[in-house]
Amino acid sequence: MNKSKNSVSKSPIEKTLDASTMSSFDHIIINANLATFSAHYGFGIETSDDENKHTDSIPYGQLEKAAIGIKNGKIAWVGTQDQITAHLPKYQASQITDVDGKWITPGLIDCHTHIVYGGNRSNEFEARLQGVSYQDIAAQGGGIVATVTATRAASIESLFAQSEKRLLALMKEGVTSIEIKSGYGLDLDTERKMLTVARQLGEKYDIHVSTTYLAAHALSPEYKNRADDYIEQVCEWLPILHEEGLVDAVDGFCENIAFSTEQIRRVFEVARSLNLPVKLHSEQLSDIGGSALVAEYKGLSSDHLEHLSEEDIKKMAASNTVAVILPGAFYTLRDTKLPPIEALRKHHVPMAISTDCNPGTSPLTSLLLAMNMGCTLFYLTPEEVLAGSTVYAAQALGLSNKGKVEVGCDADLALWDIARPADLAYQMGLNPTQGIMVQGQWRETL
Numbered sequence: 361m362n363k364s365k366n367s368v369s370k371s372p373i374e375k376t377l378d379a380s381t382m383s384s385f386d387h388i389i390i391n392a393n394l395a396t397f398s399a400h401y402g403f404g405i406e407t408s409d410d411e412n413k414h415t416d417s418i419p420y421g422q423l424e425k426a427a428i429g430i431k432n433g434k435i436a437w438v439g440t441q442d443q444i445t446a447h448l449p450k451y452q453a454s455q456i457t458d459v460d461g462k463w464i465t466p467g468l469i470d471c472h473t474h475i476v477y478g479g480n481r482s483n484e485f486e487a488r489l490q491g492v493s494y495q496d497i498a499a500q501g502g503g504i505v506a507t508v509t510a511t512r513a514a515s516i517e518s519l520f521a522q523s524e525k526r527l528l529a530l531m532k533e534g535v536t537s538i539e540i541k542s543g544y545g546l547d548l549d550t551e552r553k554m555l556t557v558a559r560q561l562g563e564k565y566d567i568h569v570s571t572t573y574l575a576a577h578a579l580s581p582e583y584k585n586r587a588d589d590y591i592e593q594v595c596e597w598l599p600i601l602h603e604e605g606l607v608d609a610v611d612g613f614c615e616n617i618a619f620s621t622e623q624i625r626r627v628f629e630v631a632r633s634l635n636l637p638v639k640l641h642s643e644q645l646s647d648i649g650g651s652a653l654v655a656e657y658k659g660l661s662s663d664h665l666e667h668l669s670e671e672d673i674k675k676m677a678a679s680n681t682v683a684v685i686l687p688g689a690f691y692t693l694r695d696t697k698l699p700p701i702e703a704l705r706k707h708h709v710p711m712a713i714s715t716d717c718n719p720g721t722s723p724l725t726s727l728l729l730a731m732n733m734g735c736t737l738f739y740l741t742p743e744e745v746l747a748g749s750t751v752y753a754a755q756a757l758g759l760s761n762k763g764k765v766e767v768g769c770d771a772d773l774a775l776w777d778i779a780r781p782a783d784l785a786y787q788m789g790l791n792p793t794q795g796i797m798v799q800g801q802w803r804e805t806l
């Protein structure tokens with residue numbers, strides 16, 4: 361034990377090690393291999409504000425043969441198995457989880473989803489593959505209008521039941537925090553209904569849900585050819601829903617087929633007046649300056665980004681805005697324009713990865729598959745996609761206390777039956793999740 365302690369005496373781990381700390385945990389996890397994504401343990405993918413480059417960074421911030429002490433739902437201590445062994449007799453068996461050499465990561469965070477919606481569009485998927493054109497489908501009330509119609513028609517109970525299945529699928533693969541957007545109501549009552557269901561999902565499953573107001577997703581059918589009038593409504597509804605406690609952030613779809621930067625700016629001005637952070641669907645199909653606008657408002661994230669320019673990447677770096685990469689939509693649309701990964705790396709813009717789960721362009725409820733797609737389609741590394749669904753996904757939601765295995769962070773963890781962290785990005789379809797812990801509590805059944 362002494363030899364072991366001496367060998368780590370210069371480690372930051374040692375700073376938190378004392379007898380009173382050791383005997384006060386609510387729970388201890390032992391025999392774990394950790395992918396911490398914490399700079400304290402050597403995780404060193406450089407970010408835009410990181411001037412001290414980690415030349416000796418440790419991949420994944422990994423710590424093998426390790427243990428975690430948990431108190432009041434937070435990570436209270438992280439160290440080596442040897443350090444904790446002598447203290448274990450003070451604990452009851454029920455307070456100790458021996459994970460037998462399995463891997464633990466921070467609980468995964470899906471930072472861009474539209475999981476609350478009514479109906480689905482498999483009928484359109486099938487029709488298109490039988491040769492029916494997008495135009496004909498749209499003329500028959502298909503596309504996003506079909507989802508708006510189904511979402512407006514659904515009772516709150518029905519909308520909850522339909523959305524709950526998607527949340528559970530994500531949680532079964534290690535997700536412990538999720539962002540959920542509105543944007544299929546396009547009227548005040550249905551936007552409220554969607555955000556209410558998102559809040560209810562968080563309450564029922566006792567996980568973190570960040571809600572995002574996305575009324576500026578598409579033009580409401582009632583406002584055909586009157587986009588500016590619709591945006592005026594979007595701006596009027598936001599303070600109402602914010603007052604009701606339903607809004608954590610504000611989003612829009614900035615694109616030639618959706619809203620201009622000037623229209624989005626009007627929504628962002630209202631968000632700013634309410635001290636709400638902003639984010640944006642930007643540069644998915646063309647470059648009309650969405651990410652530059654997000655950077656101007658010091659936004660949390662800019663999302664999609666296939667057509668993002670290097671000039672605007674520099675602006676994102678300066679504003680510490682996260683680039684959220686969404687390979688599910690790229691795959692579903694059979695897109696060929698790759699997001700500028702190399703330039704994002706060059707300018708140290710943190711990259712997150714997400715399912716973008718939605719009924720039209722990404723009917724995907726597997727963050728693990730999104731990670732695999734990020735590697736295979738976009739040439740991201742396994743470490744980048746795992747960081748992108750933990751530490752940088754947390755940053756994309758403004759959650760500084762999640763996404764890392766680090767003292768002081770929430771004890772939100774995922775337990776995996778894998779040989780090494782890269783397995784999470786490598787395998788397709790085999791779910792290696794052994795369990796999740798949220799705020800210090802294991803969720804036995806999902």
Ligand SMILES: [Zn+2]
Pocket residue numbers: 472473474641716718
């Ligand atoms: Zn989206």
